[in-house]
Amino acid sequence: MSSAITTGFVPQAKTRPPRTPGENYLNVAFGVKSWLLTTDHKRIAILYLVTLTILFFIGGAAATVIRLNLMTPNGELVPADTYNKLFSAHGIIMVWFFLVPVVPTVLGNFLVPMMIGARDLAFPKINLLSWYVFTIGAIITLWALLAGGVDTGWTFYTPFSSKYARTNVLPTMIGIFISGFSSIMTGLNFIATMHTMRAPGLTWFRMPLFLWAHYAASIILVLATPVLAMALILVGVERAWGIGIFDPELGGDPVLFQHLFWFYSHPVVYIMLLPAMGIVSEIVTCFSRKHIFGYVFVLWSSIGIAVLSFLVWAHHMFVAGQSVYSALIFSALSYMVAVPSAIKVFNWTATLYKGSIAFETPLLFALGFIALFTMGGLTGLFLAALGVDMHVHDTYFIIAHFHFIMVGGSVMGYMGGLHYWWPKMTGRMYSDFLSKLAALIIFVGFILTFLPQFVLGYLGMPRRYHVYPPEFQVLNVMSSAGASILAVGYVLPLFYMLWSLYAGKPSGPNPWGATGLEWQTPSPPPPHNFDETPIVTTGPYEYSIEESALVH
Amino acid sequence: MFAEVPLFPEQASTTAQRVDALFFFLCAVCGTMAVLIAGLVLFFAFKYHRRAEDERTPRITGNNPLEWFWTITPLFVFLIMFLWGANIYTSVSLPPPDALEIFVVGKQWMWKIQHPSGQREINELHVPVDQPIKLTLTSEDVIHDFSVPAFRTKIDVIPGRYMQIWFQPTKTGRYHLFCSQYCGTSHANMVGSVYVLEREEFRQWLDSQAATGSLADQGRQLFLKFQCITCHSADASARAPVLEGLYGRIVPLKDGRTTVADDAYLRESILYPEAKIVQGWEPIMPTFKGQVEEEDLIKLLAFIKSLKPGQTPVRNEESLPPLDAPKVPPGGNPKPRQSVPTYQPQGKSNQP
């Protein structure tokens, strides 16, 4: 097979540089410059990994102080103002500078080209640019948050953010605005890559679900982010020049900002979630050695989520003064978006049926994802019900619900994916025992942190409260105790992952026995991913075929 | 210690009972689903765990009837949830006509409450039990949220707008009042108490509070103080329409449209008089924006609402209310609901 190019493409004489044995994307060049000027999607993924890990721990530190402060009803640890700045920082960093980018830019960047058998993303320079744009945005925001802080919460509701807040609202918004462009670039790159650069034989319906999930998430990245950008511009203009766009004093409507904001910020939850769902689809099939149950349904549920997620935003505004009719429409649509999520959960469960299930670390995280996401999704049904939302809106019930989705779902999925593809990224295995321990600690810590918050929420404890009535203390202490366990669970992987780089045993190209093109090259992969363009002849997840006949 | 840890909020309004019923239904359905999924996952995980490294699995790619089953079935269950929730929500949005109207003004960081009979409270709200209460809320600065967990009642309080919510307390006692929408530094201190009293107790409480006349009386004084009476007079030289019997009627506008004289319209007409000009009149009214505070606006509104034919004060009258000043009936203001008669601006048009 000297020529791996098949019909469908016009043959072009194209010689690939010969590869010295053992050469991979990590050792092909050394030095800071070789990293900062790289256009290799794998190296950019590593750049993102490092950046995002730092940001995750900064956001986590803020959460720690918040939980410590809530140990006592009078909030003796920090003053109210500081507390407000802390939860704002936590939300802003975690949403925009960790959860939204993390799976697409780290795992997606690394794997999308490899999974479709391409040498790189469609626009490698834009990919690098996106990292720079993101980092600049992150630095501006971090500077704003550390030098003075911002106390609007991550939601920037007007007219508080536009008129009344006396903190660094403008620089924070500028940072978020800038980093938004990196989201758009990433999404654009993925969509273009999947449309035009699939390997011969890799038809749309042979694409792994990880890719479909990223495709769906990219739709949201590309089409939702600009609306946030515009909303931020308008608030910025209003704040800078005192012009009323959302200011009722000057004829504006503050609720309009909420419409624009949630038009972005509801779908954004699915940017966090869809790629994680893609990861779970890969992991569950691999470790149960089964074809995915209902490939077509899981696939279309991803696209369905991407579309429907745009139709439900005003369920964040049921008590915010929108019209009753509008609330009814959005409530009904919100239930629609629950259907595709349910389909996914059912199909993952069915995939386990008659499988050969190996309890490796990635699967533990994936099962954790399924459990926590199911709980998060089901409590979402409470919030979509207009009558109940009226009571639990803006309480800890909401907090618990979206942490189950964003942390229990998205972060769990990300951790699973990181553990699953870590051998591919680094060529090393991490400690089996410690990683399983970490999965367990995170799961237990998570449940203990956020389960009491459901009870607190139904009792009526509002969110963003620095002090609270004393009868809520026991549940808050439970939650804080859980948070400290959770913190241990998140720090632990940092150590054994780093340790594996030095002392981990080599993993070989395919330690889990997985299908999928990315496992068909050495670990770590060579600079151009594949020595010859692979030709795909079957769909993904053919774990039940005697001999892997997937790739020539 | 655990004896005093509440796990479920008190149920102190008719709404609370309805919301909780739906909540328990959701708990039952979702709990069943959660147990089912967790059970299946655990069962499969243990039953089919890998016993040998070279274990083979059957190739199962799916089952379409099963897929459609678990796509369609949730839709029906969701439909029930939606309709149930929508039913509660819409009925909470429509106050009954006999509700007692109380006004709430939120500001950073306190709740100011005005009773129709003129009593004022701060961060406290006293209401009688078993009586529908309609709150009309507005904010002086940012968005707040008036939330009483024991009533399962919550509404954002938006500046520049009148929001409405109603509830009917069913149990006497003292309940938390929270601001649920983040509103700045002391957001967590924008809390208070709702006291639900027996009817007799409530009457006594009202009497024990100092009140300088009913809200409408106070509005009447403002009506004189701001010299609204100069133009909105009941005599032939009036330069603006008489406001008697205006509230709740349809008003024909100069540009051919019509509008309903509701709270929002009255508010707009005081702050932005040019916005909607009544047919047959000239836009001569100056704006009172910046002069009238939210609380004063509420008083003026109460006065206009209470104004019956023949009750417009005389133009040269002193600011003190006369003895026969209009009183707000205890059941609030009856509003025409079924047939809305068109408001006929009385007095002579000032057009040549």
Added chain:
Amino acid sequence: MSTNHAVLAHHFENLEQQRETAAFGMWIFLATEVLIFGAIFTCYAIYRLRYPLDFEAASARLNVLIGSINTIVLLSSSLTMALSVHATRVGRQQMLLTCLLLTILLGATFLGLKVVEYYQDYKEKLVPVLAFDPDEWTQIEGVEAPVQPQRVQLMLVFYYIMTGLHAAHMIVGMGLLIWLVIEARRGLLTPVRYMPVEVIGLYWHFVDIVWIFLLPLLYLTGTHQAPPWLPIPPIHF
């Protein structure tokens, strides 16, 4: 095909794939742009419906003449841009250069006129914050009911943000065009490598489309005073 090697990036299989990817990438970007402008169009629509008289009154004061001339200037620049693509594809280097320079010239004309217009608005006290006279808006002739200065100001804010954002896009486009001129002078834009012209052309045309909608929304909302030489038939509904 040694030229192809320089043109074809390392990660593509062939030129057709590379071209398709470039065009498609720009289309996705334009989808993003649609939503950026869409968001502010939505806000505009809501306030336009809410305060029709105020918005029409403010619109009546904008300079329809400059707005219309600018539309024609921009449409002409779109024509020259389209001709540039044609010239590249048929390999007419001189025509390409001429067309690109004409496009830049027309773009500069547009921006120049825009600056003149902004300055006139400033002199006519139509700029909120900087120069705005609330009192003059309470008595306007020819408008049915007097309007609210604050709401007029709202309309003007939208006018500046929308045209400002559009102008910013024009400036970016001009930068890209200048880069194209440099490439063209170096002879790098050929029938084989014509995608840069095509892709930047897509962007330029999109900016044109935005203006096509800004004209009726901002300038032509409401009835305007016709110039005396223009015959206007009476219409009765």
Added chain:
Amino acid sequence: MSGPITPTRTYYRVFAALIALTLVTVYVSFLELGPWHTTVGVLIGVVKASLVGLFFMHLLHSSKASWLAVLASLFWLGILMVLTISDYLTRHILEY
């Protein structure tokens, strides 16, 4: 995307149509159309934008993927506009 080369003749014709439509839309703004100005103006704008898109931007000969991007952006724009504006148009119905 290497569709056929559009002849210059097409460009000139489309340009003439665009200029004509611009003159029409400005002329219409002098008529007494009452509230219909914006509607008429936007409709003419849609025609002009379609001309630019189909001919100047070569959508007529573009790949399906490009059409997908265009239709998706218009669909999502529709979502944003319709659902947001529907809130504002129905706000005051229930109160009386």
